[in-house]
Amino acid sequence: MELTGAQALIKALEHQGTEVIFGLPGGAILPVYDPIIDSSIRHILVRHEQGAGHMAEGYALATGRPGVAMVTSGPGATNIVTPLANAYMDSTPLVVVTGQVATGSIGTDAFQECDITGVTSGITKHNWLVTDAKDLPRIVAEAFHVATTGRPGPVLIDVPKDVSQSMMEWYWPEGTADLDLPGYHPPVGVDDAAIAEAISMLLAAERPLLYVGGGVIQGGASADLRALAERLNLPVVTTLMARGAFPDSHAQHLGMPGMHGTYTAVTALQRADLVVSLGARFDDRVTGKVDGFAPLAKIIHVDIDRAEHGKVRHPDLAIVADCKVAVAALASAAGSATPADRSAWWDELRGYQARYPLTYEPHDGHGLLKPQQVVETLRDLSPAGTIVASGVGQHQMWASQFWNFEEPRTWINSGGAGTMGFAVPSAIGAKVGRPDRTVWAIDGDGCFQMTAQELVTARAEGIPVKIAILNNAYLGMVRQWQEMFYDERYSEVYLSPDLPNYVMWAEAMGCVGIRVDDQRDVEAAIEQANAIDDRPVVIDFRTDASEKVFPMVPAGLSNDAIMVHPSQEQR
Amino acid sequence: MTPEPIELPSSQGELRHHVLSVLVENKAGVLSRVAGLFSRRGFNIFSLAVAPTDPSQRFSRITIVVDAASAPLSQIVNQLDKLINVVEISHVNEQSVVERELLLATVGVASDQMAGALALCASFGAEVLDATASEVTVTLAAHPDQINAFCELLAAYRVDQLHRTGLVALPRLTTPPVSPASAEPTDPHSN
Numbered sequence: 001m002e003l004t005g006a007q008a009l010i011k012a013l014e015h016q017g018t019e020v021i022f023g024l025p026g027g028a029i030l031p032v033y034d035p036i037i038d039s040s041i042r043h044i045l046v047r048h049e050q051g052a053g054h055m056a057e058g059y060a061l062a063t064g065r066p067g068v069a070m071v072t073s074g075p076g077a078t079n080i081v082t083p084l085a086n087a088y089m090d091s092t093p094l095v096v097v098t099g100q101v102a103t104g105s106i107g108t109d110a111f112q113e114c115d116i117t118g119v120t121s122g123i124t125k126h127n128w129l130v131t132d133a134k135d136l137p138r139i140v141a142e143a144f145h146v147a148t149t150g151r152p153g154p155v156l157i158d159v160p161k162d163v164s165q166s167m168m169e170w171y172w173p174e175g176t177a178d179l180d181l182p183g184y185h186p187p188v189g190v191d192d193a194a195i196a197e198a199i200s201m202l203l204a205a206e207r208p209l210l211y212v213g214g215g216v217i218q219g220g221a222s223a224d225l226r227a228l229a230e231r232l233n234l235p236v237v238t239t240l241m242a243r244g245a246f247p248d249s250h251a252q253h254l255g256m257p258g259m260h261g262t263y264t265a266v267t268a269l270q271r272a273d274l275v276v277s278l279g280a281r282f283d284d285r286v287t288g289k290v291d292g293f294a295p296l297a298k299i300i301h302v303d304i305d306r307a308e309h310g311k312v313r314h315p316d317l318a319i320v321a322d323c324k325v326a327v328a329a330l331a332s333a334a335g336s337a338t339p340a341d342r343s344a345w346w347d348e349l350r351g352y353q354a355r356y357p358l359t360y361e362p363h364d365g366h367g368l369l370k371p372q373q374v375v376e377t378l379r380d381l382s383p384a385g386t387i388v389a390s391g392v393g394q395h396q397m398w399a400s401q402f403w404n405f406e407e408p409r410t411w412i413n414s415g416g417a418g419t420m421g422f423a424v425p426s427a428i429g430a431k432v433g434r435p436d437r438t439v440w441a442i443d444g445d446g447c448f449q450m451t452a453q454e455l456v457t458a459r460a461e462g463i464p465v466k467i468a469i470l471n472n473a474y475l476g477m478v479r480q481w482q483e484m485f486y487d488e489r490y491s492e493v494y495l496s497p498d499l500p501n502y503v504m505w506a507e508a509m510g511c512v513g514i515r516v517d518d519q520r521d522v523e524a525a526i527e528q529a530n531a532i533d534d535r536p537v538v539i540d541f542r543t544d545a546s547e548k549v550f551p552m553v554p555a556g557l558s559n560d561a562i563m564v565h566p567s568q569e570q571r
Numbered sequence: 572m573t574p575e576p577i578e579l580p581s582s583q584g585e586l587r588h589h590v591l592s593v594l595v596e597n598k599a600g601v602l603s604r605v606a607g608l609f610s611r612r613g614f615n616i617f618s619l620a621v622a623p624t625d626p627s628q629r630f631s632r633i634t635i636v637v638d639a640a641s642a643p644l645s646q647i648v649n650q651l652d653k654l655i656n657v658v659e660i661s662h663v664n665e666q667s668v669v670e671r672e673l674l675l676a677t678v679g680v681a682s683d684q685m686a687g688a689l690a691l692c693a694s695f696g697a698e699v700l701d702a703t704a705s706e707v708t709v710t711l712a713a714h715p716d717q718i719n720a721f722c723e724l725l726a727a728y729r730v731d732q733l734h735r736t737g738l739v740a741l742p743r744l745t746t747p748p749v750s751p752a753s754a755e756p757t758d759p760h761s762n
Contacts, residue, residue, distance in 0.1 A: 117600060118600070118603065121600070121603065121604050125653075125655070129599070129600070146655060181655060183655055183656055183657045305653070306649050307646065307649035307650045307652070310645060
């Protein structure tokens with residue numbers, strides 16, 4: 001069967017099970033947009049290519065399937081660079097197709113030409129410049145294979161216009177043997193001896209801790225994690241990327257570690273004699289000053305990417321494996337073994353929990369809303385299984401702290417890259433992937449202004465996401481640092497609560513817009529939003545800019561320097 | 572490819588220069604990917620040499636002399652291994668490697684110095700490629716230490732141009748590659 005390269009590309013995406021492409025056409029990708037009309041794949045027309053990338057990320061994070069985005073060459077391609085960098089940091093599987101100028105024009109500074117494979121080589125797991133249409137099915141199959149196996153990540157396929165226009169004889173690769181990836185062999189299985197050693201270390205430890213990262217969600221290892229933790233009576237902390245990997249309601253869960261983690265989670269790491277890292281990467285936001293991190297602990301590091309072993313902290317035992325395989329093996333090997341007496345350790349941890357719970361001062365009937373309280377009310381009034389997306393900043397930390405995550409893939413956020421503006425488009429992508437779920441974006445006013453235009457996409461495509469803006473009229477996290485570490489010298493952080501007018505903006509985009517500036521109206525507004533299912537809703541919550549995120553480990557200091565909420569400071 | 576953690580030589584404390592012999596797919600942009608990785612991870616390169624290796628030109632071999640003071644060698648190897656186009660990495664230490672480097676130099680030589688210069692070349696096995704009454708262009712393919720020594724002695728003359736290729740190296744035949752993916756380059760799936 002003779003096809004154009006463009007037809008072959010779309011057919012290959014169909015063969016990979018692609019159900020949706022987030023994209024925006026342009027000159028160099030024009031040929032590929034023609035067969036989309038006849039394809040079973042849903043295309044969602046975004047208003048900015050960055051939106052396409054973040055939607056694909058939200059889709060991938062919510063479903064576990066790779067997100068697919070398609071944009072044109074030049075500025076279309078560079079606009080999706082931020083989502084690629086974001087997905088690379090968070091190991092999110094994405095397949096991005098970019099148009100490219102015709103092969104004969106490459107290198108001539110042609111209209112809308114950009115060396116996007118060069119630009120993205122450091123922020124993709126791999127990328128391909130297709131030079132012959134007959135390579136397209138194989139490269140698409142390779143791209144999905146690379147994006148979704150081993151440590152997942154984003155990949156990019158750059159397709160010159162003449163390649164998509166030329167003819168080829170259709171074929172489809174039969175399995176990985178037909179792929180041309182001589183240097184790619186992701187680890188499979190796990191070393192039984194290492195598992196046995198890990199178990200004996202776990203049994204002997206007096207103050208063990210499971211440090212759970214995004215790899216547990218990527219690997220679908222939550223059930224095995226729970227079995228392991230329960231069999232050996234292990235306390236668990238879940239990183240920002242792992243919220244939902246272990247139920248927040250579980251008695252063994254100590255919360256999130258790191259710069260804005262719970263006092264108990266942070267201190268448990270500092271006091272543990274054995275830290276078992278499961279698909280986490282010792283990010284600086286977790287470790288604080290590395291030299292002072294978990295100073296008493298031996299480290300077992302489970303990661304499918306061996307380059308993570310020893311990158312930050314030298315492990316006493318390194319296990320190269322998919323978390324799915326390794327955690328299942330650990331849970332199985334734990335069996336009915338009897339661990340060392342942990343009662344003293346649990347007593348210590350329970351003491352921290354009792355003394356330093358997450359806290360804030362609730363609204364006293366006057367003034368602006370308390371952002372933490374808004375998050376708690378939203379949590380309490382939303383259906384079980386609600387998916388929460390967030391941007392980056394204070395609102396993200398409050399969402400992570402005060403939401404109760406009970407299952408994996410219900411928390412969509414930008415962890416490693418810290419990409420402001422992530423919430424709106426990623427919530428849209430999550431809702432496309434999980435239309436059965438309520439999807440709330442908890443956003444900041446600064447973040448919202450970066451990508452809000454995608455609510456036009458959401459309305460046009462019938463994607464009823466809900467956005468809660470915690471509008472404190474500031475770039476709040478920067479403001480917090482300026483207040484605490486720059487003598488309250490506020491430099492370029494004020495945004496105004498009324499400019500833009502968020503309600504009018506929401507309505508102009510076809511959404512329902514609601515403003516809440518009175519604590520008594522919070523519940524009614526949320527209930528109104530939850531009842532709307534035919535269009536997006538935006539609630540502009542007017543919040544108190546003086547609220548800060550606590551606990552906090554100041555940047556560059558040891559976790560031992562954790563600052564608790566002022567109400568918990570020793571009197 | 573999935574290499575085992577690199578076994579460092581016992582003298583690692585003193586050894587700063589490590590030679591990695593890296594088999595890569597011979598595709599457009601691969602050198603840029605390797606160089607980009609070193610640059611963005613902050614790994615230092617002392618020298619780098621690359622050329623196709625097999626008649627099919629499917630693979631190239633890059634010989635990289637890395638500075639293990641800039642990052643642990645295992646980190647360099649493991650990050651390099653994540654590049655999809657990297658097929659095999661061999662770490663070759665000084666005891667178990669055959670190394671060569673090529674020098675080209677144009678040296679200005681007064682007529683009364685010519686005999687001495689030619690004798691110097693002869694003693695190192697350097698070859699005269701081109702000459703005028705006052706200049707010679709010589710070449711030497713040798714161990715880098717010998718090239719260093721030769722360069723030092725050449726400095727007695729007026730060195731107009733000097734070009735070194737950087738080291739190329741292969742493991743001695745008695746030393747297996749450190750990575751298990753040491754199969755035939757033409758059949759990389761065999762392991």
